[in-house]
Amino acid sequence: MSAPARVTPSVAQTTSKTPRGTLYRGNEGMWSWVLHRITGIAIFFFLLVHVLDTALIRVSPEAYDAVIGTYKNPIMGLGEVALVAAIVYHAFNGLRIIAVDLWPWATRHQRQLWWGVLAVWAVTVVGFSVRHIPNVFSEMGGGH
């Protein structure tokens, strides 16, 4: 017996406020995708700036140190935690996407794998913060 043909939902259905059927909408699959896009865009724009600030190494020691010094104040320090959080999410969720694409077991368990990604993400970000945040705040008031 063949499976009943799946009906393509109408536009009215897919834009309805109530998620239904096999649509990702409102579930883990959608949020994993939304976060992957947002973190990806954020990392891309940081990367553009980061290549330019590192390029100052070729201008003069003073130019490089002046600009890199701005990364060392506490507000930027918290920004670096946010950046690392974005990178770590994008990295682990990216590995999950590869697994879901290539390995049928992972496709069936994509939802559980996403919660696993969040757990490993949280552990990694906490581990980074414990090292980075006290370090950033330790030189407050002096120097840059």
Added chain:
Amino acid sequence: MTADTLAAPRSPQIRKKGPNLEKWGWIYMRASGVLLVVLIFGHLFVNLMLGEGIHGIDFAFVAGKFATPFWQWWDVLMLWLALIHGANGMRTIVNDYVTGATARTVLIWAIWLSAGLLILLGTLVVFTFDPCLGVTESSMLWEKCTS
């Protein structure tokens, strides 16, 4: 294009001859992604976790890294892989949300142009770096570089 003009999901696809660039893009995102996890996690660990962390990053720290081919190649590989990965991701997003054909063409050109220029800039910086370039009499490196 509206939803009414989209073909049914299982209708046969007619493709132009030549390499399937979208397929290679798909493969590239996964292959470069795996390498970037290793390269960027290593980059963050060495620069922000070891030693003095962020307070250790200054001209001397980067000059020390660029003095070894290992870190030069690490950084250049990261530069190429990350910018192409990022630019292709931005292209996907533009294709999803920008409906005007002209705006889409302009944005995608801008993405590849900025990625290309930064790859060129970054590669030149890494391989032509010399700690004594740009050093003037008022600089902290003046004595070392002129002796």
